[in-house]
Amino acid sequence: MPWPRLPLLFLLGLALALAQEVYRPEVELVRKDKKVVAWVSGEEGSLFYADYGDLHVGELVALTGDRAVVGERAFFLDAGSVLEEGLSPGDRVEAAYNKDLLREGLPYLMRLRRAGEEGAKTYLRLVLYDPKGVEVRLGEEVEARGPLALVERGGREELLLSGGEARFLEEEGRLELRPALGEVLLVQGEVGVKGSRLRYRNDRGEAFLEGPLEVERRGEKPLRGKAGGLRYLLDEDALWLIGGVELVQGGRTTRAERALLREKEGYAYLYGGVESRDEKGFVRGERVRYALKTGEVLVLGQVAGEFKE
Structure with missing residues (x-):
């Protein structure tokens, strides 16, 4: 059954006056027995918006800065x-578009990606924006925060957390959305990792945080570090730092x-050309x-070393 085409917009802060408490809308993706949940604070300036559209699958003929065929x-x-x-002409792609928002007779392209085998006909994009940070919980152990989250349903379920902003243009009756690379923080226990953009795919149960990353762990002996990227596997509750750790x-x-x-064990397991000095x-x-x-450090395989007396 297709979703209704009524725009859903919460200009948050109004709910506080109506209910004497802050309304904190959230969206949830479910994978097996685990959940991925995103929500906004409900305070002034935060926004929750639902954009509805249709899906069209075909060959990518052309892609420029303001038009796709x-x-x-x-x-x-x-x-x-x-x-x-990495899209290029000739790829089989899936276009999510809003047929009611037109410019020069052309409908608005909301999202373009390589086509899968999902077969869905309708699309829903939930936009969460909060200057104080949209909060995302991945399973029970991992949390992330960033200003802007896009959650997609219809076809493949995904969540994108990034910098940027969103606002509703009342005169035009549409949402202005400007995703951008920015500061996204992911936390597991005492370990915090800063990156630029996080993408979660529900079909794989996998989240990837783009680098370069800054790693920090508080404590009596603070830890700082860096890595090229982070991969979190929801089913295994496994958090990997990858690339130049x-x-x-x-x-x-x-x-x-x-x-x-x-983090629960208090250890990290390092692999591939490990050197500690x-x-x-x-x-x-x-x-x-x-x-x-x-x-x-404790070497578990192929030990070598040199120490000063």
């Missing part, structure tokens, strides 16, 4: 149109290709257990 249909696009990276704690610097964080020397291995509280 898919099969026999053309669409206009703007800064709020979300485009999958570096952890600095006290006088020790440890580098690896990737790291699996087990301090003023006393260095140790190398292909698999290393790293104590998050102290920075101590």
Whole structure:
């Protein structure tokens, strides 16, 4: 059954006056026995909006800065149109569009990506904006925050958390959406990771936080680090730092290709060309257990090292 085409807009703050408490609208994606939930604070300046559209699948004929042609249909696009990276003419794509919002006779392109096998005909995009940060909970252990979240339903379910802004233009009766790379914070326990944009795909149960990343863990012996990206697997509750991982704690610097964080256990497991150095020397291995509280390392495979007397 298609969704109704009535716009849904909450200009938050009005609910406070009506109900004596802040209304905090949220959206939920369910995967097996786990949930991904996003919500706004409900305070002045925050916004929750539902955009309805249709889906069209075909060959990408042309794509420019303000227009896309898919099969026999053309669409206009703007800064709020979300485009999958790497698209080129000849790709089979899925276009989500709003036929009621026209420019020069062309309907508005909301999102363009490579086509899957979902077979849906209707599309729903939920927009959450909060200057103080839209909050996202991934399962039970991981939380993320960023100014702007887009949740897609119809076809593939996704959540995009990024910088940027959204506002409703009352005179034009439409939402102005401007996603942008910005500061997105992901937290698991005492570990915080800053990146530029987070994308979650519900069909895979996988979230990816784009880098370069800044890593921080508070405590008696604070940890700071960096990585190229972060991948979180919801089903396994597994959080991976990938690409040029570096952890600095006290006088020790440890580098690896990737790291699996087990915050509950108090350890990270480092893999691939691991090297850990301090003023006393260095140790190398292909698999290393790293104590998050102290920075101590234990080589679990292919140990090598050199120490000063």
